[in-house]
Amino acid sequence: MSKLVVTSIGPASSVQDGGRPGSQRYGLVPSGAMDRLALAAANTLVGNEPFAAAVEIGPFGAAFTARGGAVRIALSGASRNADITGRPVAVDTSATLADGETLTLGFARSGSFSYLAIEGGIAGEPDFGSLAVNARAGLGSPYPRPLQSGDELQTKPASGAPERRIELPATAKAPIRVLWGPQDDEFADDAKKLFIDSEWKISATSDRMGYRLEGPAIKHLHGHNIVSDGTVNGSLQVPGNGQPIVLMPDRGTSGGYPKIATVISADFGRFAQTPAGRAFRFKAVSMAEAQAAARKFWELLRSLPDRLRPIESFDLDIDALQDANVAGYAVSAVDAATWQVTSPADISGPD
């Protein structure tokens, strides 16, 4: 049996997969990958099921060492420098670590999360059909918590299959699309207009439970307490201070703040990848547009195996070169304070 040993890792990094839906009626949130497309792309590169467990790596650097045999991996999601003992590894490609070799990942340069898929998957004991970490509920395998240095991920020896790259559509820079509701009637038209017309930034105190937004205060019509109701990934709830919080995969299953809008499912992964501090906007769309986008997103997920390409040496060089020259969105030392392990108090009490 081969294994990948975590030699260094930052916070906000954990084993995630497609999550464990089905028990939200008991207060158990599904968790799962922040960016499902990137998870599926990484898994597809190494021949795994699209939503198999992989390592979700936060904005910081990380390093993994193969032990007990060769390990074949693939990286997708946020762009960052990556190399195996000096050989560059491009995002959206597979690569193989010989026994004893180390994969070193730099800080995320655009995006927040990378997915490190391992050929043959990660060995673990699923709970409710999932290995995804939900630290508050004590769930996740092989470790029911974020990863730490020294952790070991058991897997199968590398097959020796030829390495691949995957061709994904360019990430849209367009606004994040939302549907109004379920409680947009708790807000006046000018508050809704302000929400759409304003630039927003994701705050430094965000995590897998919720992304806090910074921007103008959105005022409620009737106060900020409603009777708790159910939440979804992308629920945009507005607490008393008027600064919206977007609920993420480790959210509470119910919440007592009015929800002005909801990020559409097709844009959720792209939203989750928005780095803290970068300005972005929302755009309200119709249900017809949102559902058409959901179908298109599903088609994209289904098409992933058809998007695999052989790696020719110049492909790798060009990718690596481009990767090394991407300007902007550098994660600074100040941003390093961003990904806190603790949860913001005002999204984590019962209502």
Next chain:
Amino acid sequence: MAATLPPPRLLPSGDSAITVEFSRNIDDAANGRVLALDRAMAATPVEGVTETVPTYRSLLVHYDPVRISFEALGEQILALAQLPVPKATKTRRWRIPVVYGGEHGVDLEDVAKTLKTTPDDIVARHVAGDYRVAMIGFTPGWSYLSGLADSLQMPRRQNPRLLTPAGTVSIGGVQTGVQCLAGPSGWHLLGQTAVRTYQLHRDPTFLLEPGDAITFEPVDTKTFAEQDRAAAAGEIVAELMPS
């Protein structure tokens, strides 16, 4: 022919869930209709529906927009919501042991002071209640109960605590609740139960269902400690009462 029930509001929660809202308030009749629709949707599965989540006043219906549209699902939900609310046939009633006050319920004395009575009286009022599980939410097993006496209703704490113990029994606003896991809370902590409403690798993993009836029974610290050991070993220390 029964009078037509007022239809619920169908509120989009994004493109993959509908909030079926029966009321804006905490309202036992609305909660009854939520639970009835939840049962109806379990009995008559609708293609594309992946999960339903009952809350006080609404049912959140998760669905796959690739398999069914908002409009088509909405029509089926409205039809199911028109079915008469059946009298709950067999309500399960649980007796939940609680050790009140002291380190197990650090707010008991303050609650008594605020409500200008004694801690014993607060315990008596809380034990006298006939409660229903209105919803389970927030974190695994966190059970929100309706039926709190008017004389125990008070606003939540100004400063929520970041960490409250597993098994805490608390009051907040018009509600009382049993939490399973340690976690943050802005409610007033009256006591603690050894009952695990959620326990991995136990059958059942989740003890309570929305709609279950709850009676609290005061126990002393020694009994609590014994029950806590038994519960940790997987025993269900809540008692199903004859109905």
